[in-house]
Amino acid sequence: ARAAEAGAGNRILAPGVKAIVAVASGKGGVGKSTTAVNLAMGLARLGKKVGILDADIYGPSIPRMLGIKGKPSADGRTLNPMEAFGVKAMSMGFLVDEDTPMIWRGPMVMSALEQMLRDVAWGDLDVLIVDMPPGTGDAQLTMAQRVPLAGSVIVSTPQDIALLDARKGLNMFRKVDVPVFGLVENMSTFVCPNCGHESHIFGHGGARRTAEKMGMDFLGEVPLDIRVRETSDEGLPIVMTDPDGPQAAAYMAIAEKV
Ligand code: ADP
Numbered sequence: 655a656r657a658a659e660a661g662a663g664n665r666i667l668a669p670g671v672k673a674i675v676a677v678a679s680g681k682g683g684v685g686k687s688t689t690a691v692n693l694a695m696g697l698a699r700l701g702k703k704v705g706i707l708d709a710d711i712y713g714p715s716i717p718r719m720l721g722i723k724g725k726p727s728a729d730g731r732t733l734n735p736m737e738a739f740g741v742k743a744m745s746m747g748f749l750v751d752e753d754t755p756m757i758w759r760g761p762m763v764m765s766a767l768e769q770m771l772r773d774v775a776w777g778d779l780d781v782l783i784v785d786m787p788p789g790t791g792d793a794q795l796t797m798a799q800r801v802p803l804a805g806s807v808i809v810s811t812p813q814d815i816a817l818l819d820a821r822k823g824l825n826m827f828r829k830v831d832v833p834v835f836g837l838v839e840n841m842s843t844f845v846c847p848n849c850g851h852e853s854h855i856f857g858h859g860g861a862r863r864t865a866e867k868m869g870m871d872f873l874g875e876v877p878l879d880i881r882v883r884e885t886s887d888e889g890l891p892i893v894m895t896d897p898d899g900p901q902a903a904a905y906m907a908i909a910e911k912v
Contacts, residue, residue, distance in 0.1 A: 666800050668771040671705070671779045673804035675835070675912060676797075678827075680819020682788035685840035686809045687715045688886050689876065689908075690785040693807065694741050695893035696902075696909030702780040705735060705742035707770055709797065710787045711763045712756050714747030721889020725749065733774045739894045742779070744770050760793055767797065790819070790826045798830045805833040807873065807912060811841045812860035820861070824868055835912055836871030837861050841878040874908045877901065 668674065677690035687710065694706045708716035717723070720738035726748050727734045735742040746756065746766060758766070776782065784801065787793055798806075806827050810820035820837060827834050839861030843852050855878060865872040876882065882901050885892040893902045 664800060665802055666768045666771050667802065668774075668776055668782060671776055671782045673780065674782045674784060674801055676784045676786050676801075676803050676806040676827075676832070677809060678786040678794065678806055678823050679788050679809045679816075680790060680821070680823045681816060682713070684788075684809055684811045684816055685876070686788060687719060687785050688882060689807070689809045689838055689840060689905075690783050691716065691719045691886070691891050692893045692902075692905040693909055693912065694781075694783040695739060695891045696905045697781050697783070697912065698739065698741050699893065699897070699906065700909055703778060704740075705744070705776050705779045705782045707774075707782055707784045708743070708745030708747060709767055709770075709784050711746050711758070711766055712787065714745045716743055716745045716785060717747040718889060719886050719891065722748070729775070731773055733769075735774050735776060738889075739891065742776060744774050746770075760796070763793055764796060764800070767801075771801065790822045795826055795830070798827055798832050803827075803832045805835045805912075807835050807838060807908075808870075809838045809840050810861050810864070812839055812854070812857035814857075814860065816856075817860050817864045820864065821868060824870060834870050836873040837865040838873050838908055839875040842875035844878040847880060871911070873911050874904060876904045876908075 679686040694704050698704045708714045722736045722738050735744045808820050808823045810816045841856050844855050845852055862872045893905045
């Protein structure tokens, strides 16, 4: 308990940032980064000054999802964030080659994150979205403890196995007294692009039930939709590039609750 307290005292601050919100998931591949990007875009559309920090040091995907190439410039110790669609962004992916594996151990990861929070010229931001590394291991717990988070959003697919891990995420944040804003069900209903038939490939409604059972809010569902995947891969977040479509509407409904 004392070590935890010492850790909590050693907080990593991001000057000028009003609120830091973590987007987390119990496991990888559920759409955490896609949700983080489109949530950031949604908050920007609501008129907020937004940044996104890719804390997924081992598998940074934000540069690709935002279509950002090139490297950030530096003023002395301070790095200038990159920008896409009016949202500021920082990622380890801007600093190392795409094919270079990060072979760092925990403490180095924490110091990289510390620099990406403290030594980046974020400017005045209303919200900094942090795309957390997947899972609920030591690094995630340390981050949840050391970064002064205003709250967190947990992303899950409707499958039981993913929801089990999402519950671990909830418990992790509760343990360190970070408010959980709620759960998002991603890859929910699949609508056939040819005939419009709806199917529930990973199930449906599981996240809402889990949220209710665990006493957290349900923030909404995002369909399993080829346009979400394509726009992510193209670096053209759907909330900005097809702002009137049903996919953007799903993300905007979530952004309004965060
Ligand atoms: P995570 O951050 O949880 O590992 P990603 O956001 O990288 O997951 O998503 C994994 C893959 O699934 C990506 O190729 C992404 O484009 C795709 N994806 C995410 N959400 C959806 C969705 N709602 N519909 C279709 N594809 C999606």
